[in-house]
Amino acid sequence: VVWVCVLGLILGCGVKDVIGWGSQGHQSVVVLAARLFEQTTTDAVREYLGINSNYTLPGVVMGVDDYRYTPTGGWSSPCHYINLPKGANSIVMPLDCPGFCVVKSISNYTTRLQHEIKQSRSKNIQLTPCNFTSGAEPCSMQFYAHFIADIHQPLHAGYSSDLGGNRVIVDFFGRFINLHAIWDTNILTTWSNNVSFIVDNLQNSLQSSPNPFFSSPSLTSLQSISNPKLWADESYDIVKDVAYTFPDGFTTLPNGTVYPRIRELYINATLPLVQKRIILAAYRLAYQWNKIFRGNELAKKNLEEVEDKMKVVKGFVIVDMILGAVVFGVISAAAIYVVKRVRG
Numbered sequence: 001v002v003w004v005c006v007l008g009l010i011l012g013c014g015v016k017d018v019i020g021w022g023s024q025g026h027q028s029v030v031v032l033a034a035r036l037f038e039q040t041t042t043d044a045v046r047e048y049l050g051i052n053s054n055y056t057l058p059g060v061v062m063g064v065d066d067y068r069y070t071p072t073g074g075w076s077s078p079c080h081y082i083n084l085p086k087g088a089n090s091i092v093m094p095l096d097c098p099g100f101c102v103v104k105s106i107s108n109y110t111t112r113l114q115h116e117i118k119q120s121r122s123k124n125i126q127l128t129p130c131n132f133t134s135g136a137e138p139c140s141m142q143f144y145a146h147f148i149a150d151i152h153q154p155l156h157a158g159y160s161s162d163l164g165g166n167r168v169i170v171d172f173f174g175r176f177i178n179l180h181a182i183w184d185t186n187i188l189t190t191w192s193n194n195v196s197f198i199v200d201n202l203q204n205s206l207q208s209s210p211n212p213f214f215s216s217p218s219l220t221s222l223q224s225i226s227n228p229k230l231w232a233d234e235s236y237d238i239v240k241d242v243a244y245t246f247p248d249g250f251t252t253l254p255n256g257t258v259y260p261r262i263r264e265l266y267i268n269a270t271l272p273l274v275q276k277r278i279i280l281a282a283y284r285l286a287y288q289w290n291k292i293f294r295g296n297e298l299a300k301k302n303l304e305e306v307e308d309k310m311k312v313v314k315g316f317v318i319v320d321m322i323l324g325a326v327v328f329g330v331i332s333a334a335a336i337y338v339v340k341r342v343r344g
Helices: 002-006 021-034 039-049 063-068 074-080 102-122 140-150 179-189 195-207 228-243 264-343
Strands: 169-172 175-178 250-252 258-262
Touching (some): 021 264, 039 264, 169 179, 179 264
16 A cells, blocks of 8 residues: 555555456556556656546556447457457467457557657647546557556457357356456456555565566567567467366256356466466556656657757857858958048
């Protein structure tokens, strides 16, 4: 809670405990990422939120899900996921993403965020705060933060045949719900509903040495932290290797219907993966935004230096013009004097 309060407007003091990857998962990603933000990133995010507003990044990130269910926001629904045919080895672009998908969306809003920064810099104005009114299209900052969490939820890179697990009903401790919801919500909330608790523990894991989450060089390579397609491939690997393996067996109802059973064995196998995905999403979000906003600050500094140099150059030009005028005046006066003497 102390960390949250220190970051003030970005995080807010005390994140509300509500159910769902759509809340705990997304909020945990942005809260953990904010702890990795550089100061220039923190300042820029505050500008997007509105420096004098009461909005917080965890508070607004879910607006992207709200928007997709509005009459004007239905177009954005495919931006949250990518589906593959069962049996595919990995994602093939653009075959698996002929229209909108989460891989393209992250690349798109990276470009849009950079463009908005460039526009604000060229016009020498502050970043325009996002519009958080009901039904308003989320801004680039919201879309980006939301989609980077989505792509790290494995079932958001799932099979098209069952809509990413939405059509697979399982017996979760006596409750019959779909597999996608298990990964959205239940795996994480069997550990904790409290975002502060989740983030504190994940941050400890991130800072541990040696760090089990980043023992593979592929997870820390420049390409890995910059390539949404690889992030989706990581999620899909979990779908192929883990998500549809049910070590707790199956439940058979009196009518003969059989459902996969999810109990402690499944949770023990999948919770570390969910924790790792949240850490990676936060790490990559922080890296990308630090790079974007650090670049903005360097560009602004370079622009100011160029402008200062131009002022100096302009000053020299003005001095040269004045001196030139004076010299020309003196020469002209001397010439006139000589002519007059000759004629006189």
